[in-house]
Amino acid sequence: xxxxxxxxxxxxxxxxxxxxxxxxxxxxxxxxxxxxxxxxxxxxxxxxxxxxxxxxxxxxxxxxxxxxxxxxxxxxxxxxxxxxxxxxxxxxxxxxxxxxxxxxxxxxxxxxxxxxxxxxxxxxxxxxxxxxxxxxxxxxxxxxxxxxxxxxxxxxxxxxxxxxxxxxxxxxxxxxxxxxxxxxxxxxxxxxxxxxxxxxxxxxxxxxxxxxxxxxxxxxxxxxxxxxxxxxxxxxxxxxxxxxxxxxxxxxxxxxxxxxxxxxxxxxxxxxxxxxxxxxxxxxxxxxxxxxxxxxxxxxxxxxxxxxxxxxx
Amino acid sequence: xxxxxxxxxxxxxxxxxxxxxxxxxxxxxxxxxxxxxxxxxxxxxxxxxxxxxxxxxxxxxxxxxxxxxxxxxxxxxxxxxxxxxxxxxxxxxxxxxxxxxxxxxxxxxxxxxxxxxxxxxxxxxxxxxxxxxxxxxxxxxxxxxxxxxxxxxxxxxxxxxxxxxxxxxxxxxxxxxxxxxxxxxxxxxxxxxxxxxxxxxxxxxxxxxxxxxxxxxxxxxxxxxxxxxxxxxxxxxxxxxxxxxxxxxxxxxxxxx
Numbered sequence: 245x246x247x248x249x250x251x252x253x254x255x256x257x258x259x260x261x262x263x264x265x266x267x268x269x270x271x272x273x274x275x276x277x278x279x280x281x282x283x284x285x286x287x288x289x290x291x292x293x294x295x296x297x298x299x300x301x302x303x304x305x306x307x308x309x310x311x312x313x314x315x316x317x318x319x320x321x322x323x324x325x326x327x328x329x330x331x332x333x334x335x336x337x338x339x340x341x342x343x344x345x346x347x348x349x350x351x352x353x354x355x356x357x358x359x360x361x362x363x364x365x366x367x368x369x370x371x372x373x374x375x376x377x378x379x380x381x382x383x384x385x386x387x388x389x390x391x392x393x394x395x396x397x398x399x400x401x402x403x404x405x406x407x408x409x410x411x412x413x414x415x416x417x418x419x420x421x422x423x424x425x426x427x428x429x430x431x432x433x434x435x436x437x438x439x440x441x442x443x444x445x446x447x448x449x450x451x452x453x454x455x456x457x458x459x460x461x462x463x464x465x466x467x468x469x470x471x472x473x474x475x476x477x478x479x480x481x482x483x484x485x486x487x488x489x490x491x492x493x494x495x496x497x498x499x500x501x502x503x504x505x506x507x508x509x510x511x512x513x514x515x516x517x518x519x520x521x522x523x524x525x526x527x528x529x530x531x532x533x534x535x536x537x538x539x540x541x542x543x544x545x546x547x548x549x550x551x552x553x554x555x556x557x
Numbered sequence: 558x559x560x561x562x563x564x565x566x567x568x569x570x571x572x573x574x575x576x577x578x579x580x581x582x583x584x585x586x587x588x589x590x591x592x593x594x595x596x597x598x599x600x601x602x603x604x605x606x607x608x609x610x611x612x613x614x615x616x617x618x619x620x621x622x623x624x625x626x627x628x629x630x631x632x633x634x635x636x637x638x639x640x641x642x643x644x645x646x647x648x649x650x651x652x653x654x655x656x657x658x659x660x661x662x663x664x665x666x667x668x669x670x671x672x673x674x675x676x677x678x679x680x681x682x683x684x685x686x687x688x689x690x691x692x693x694x695x696x697x698x699x700x701x702x703x704x705x706x707x708x709x710x711x712x713x714x715x716x717x718x719x720x721x722x723x724x725x726x727x728x729x730x731x732x733x734x735x736x737x738x739x740x741x742x743x744x745x746x747x748x749x750x751x752x753x754x755x756x757x758x759x760x761x762x763x764x765x766x767x768x769x770x771x772x773x774x775x776x777x778x779x780x781x782x783x784x785x786x787x788x789x790x791x792x793x794x795x796x797x798x799x800x801x802x803x804x805x806x807x808x809x810x811x812x813x814x
Contacts, residue, residue, distance in 0.1 A: 346656070
């Protein structure tokens with residue numbers, strides 16, 4: 245089977261001896277929407293940097309749609325588009341020129357490049373800004389410009405390093421819709437993000453990297469199944485003095501109008517609602533205390549750090 | 558990439574580079590023109606009239622080829638060093654590094670941009686010099702060849718400087734402390750026949766001497782150095798610098814982490 249991305253035993257050590265990647269291996273299937281998560285400095289950007297040829301690896305191999313990045317460089321690079329974390333276009337160039345020039349670097353003739361730029365800038369809501377210097381764009385527009393630039397050569401694999409960082413929620417959601425659409429059209433997407441809600445709602449598969457090692461690599465659904473507990477916050481219509489008791493469930497009165505319900509695996513919130521309703525307690529709204537993936541992520545990273553401390557001790 | 562795709566990638570960089578220096582012509586084309594006019598007035602007219610002849614020509618006629626070469630050298634170098642360093646500084650070098658474009662195309666694109674500015678300024682300075690003296694063309698082929706080779710060589714030099722530069726200060730150190738002294742000592746304002754034997758020998762280690770003299774031969778028909786030997790020396794320098802540039806690009810020195 246040919247993977248969209250296949251990384252084998254990737255090592256990266258910097259000149260100062262810091263080992264950013266300790267032999268990671270990763271496979272991303274064609275058509276996948278894949279999340280690569282990890283705390284700051286875990287090695288996410290280094291991994292994507294090696295894949296996109298911006299960082300020299302120490303050892304290991306990277307294949308993009310079966311093309312080895314060391315042997316078939318040109319074919320491998322043509323297959324992928326990269327949206328980096330930092331704004332990295334020429335701030336003095338016009339918006340349209342940023343796209344057309346990038347197309348030129350991929351050998352796309354100018355007429356065709358201009359046609360594609362029009363199409364992408366229209367899709368991403370930047371067509372009106374095409375003659376403006378890119379430095380004058382807002383942060384969200386700059387992010388969309390980088391996405392348009394990465395797509396101009398019609399890559400089969402799109403790599404996004406924190407594409408929605410600093411973007412307001414409305415724009416973030418419109419970017420999610422855009423990314424979902426191009427994924428449905430067949431583009432494989434690899435995403436790093438600190439918004440775990442984003443990863444949970446968009447991605448089908450996930451890898452968590454910490455201290456240069458992959459500590460989890462599985463389908464999102466399976467990973468979420470491993471969560472043992474979930475905490476739901478209920479907003480009450482009237483204040484209470486004590487937390488109500490529901491047999492088999494743990495309820496905590498956070499303040500007089502908020503209750504936290506801890507659900508263990510197999511328990512359902514319906515039982516709690518029935519019991520509260522019978523006691524005459526009216527619930528006006530409910531929400532998850534934290535994102536489910538966020539809870540899991542924190543647990544995994546914390547336990548990895550504890551394990552490593554144990555090893556070094 | 559096919560040859561046609563490589564041609565498009567190359568022409569994209571060249572177009573970008575030419576547009577860049579044309580867009581900021583007040584910073585790139587105007588200052589060297591003003592400086593050279595001052596050289597013509599001060600050294601050529603005011604001081605030159607008291608010096609008399611040099612190498613069998615009016616002093617103004619003698620220094621014009623050197624001054625044209627000086628502007629070609631500084632502008633070819635300056636174009637590549639500032640443009641490529643800005644590309645590094647802003648991070649948009651990554652646009653090229655993630656693309657399938659071979660490294661030699663990146664180098665060729667930037668060098669062509671440097672050559673284009675060197676030739677543009679050279680043409681402006683040559684035109685301005687005609688207001689001060691009469692120029693006869695002795696050998697157009699030599700003139701063209703020397704100007705092209707010199708601008709290629711110094712564009713390559715500018716590229717190396719940009720790769721190693723870590724700040725905007727670093728891109729002015731080499732032009733200020735190396736390029737300008739070498740140009741002044743490269744026979745622009747005098748014939749090395751005037752120097753004592755020892756210093757005339759030392760001058761022969763200066764590559765700019767060969768360029769200035771070969772170019773002067775193309776215009777005036779006189780040179781302190783045999784022209785064939787001068788062309789050979791310039792070719793060797795071009796080969797050495799090109800090889801080093803490719804080594805830097807292939808290893809990612811200064812541009813990849």
